[in-house]
Amino acid sequence: MTNYIGILDGDGEAWGVRIPDLPGCHGGGATKEAALADAISAAREWVEHRRVVGLDLPPPRKLAEIGAAENIDASTGELAVVVPVLLDAGRTVRANVTFDAGLLAAINTEAGRRGLTRSAFLASAARDKIEARR
16 A cells, blocks of 8 residues: 545535645545545546556655645645555455454345455455545
8 A cells, every 4th residue: 555645625615635646636525534535536546547557656755745845835724634545466365354253244244235245345345444544
């Protein structure tokens, strides 16, 4: 997983996050949380596209480097946020995990309701939890 720095700004009704290290990549939403979630999704897609077409990924800069280059101005409401980018490695591995029987039954039921395998459901849930760690 790689963490990029995003710059969050908004006015209470509309929020945006731009990611300086990923040119043209940004997210938006009606709340700060929605804008960050959208930026995380956009960053994953931006980075995945670069990988597919064989382009190198830009290395993430440190907050101090971005702050100086982008003139982040906290007095205007701009805030630095972490935008995690979690990419699949392209191969699966087997893992042995242990769950309470009741929880496992609920996982199986929900995975089936969504038309997913247990593994796909757990991977999706883990990705959501990791990306929401803000």
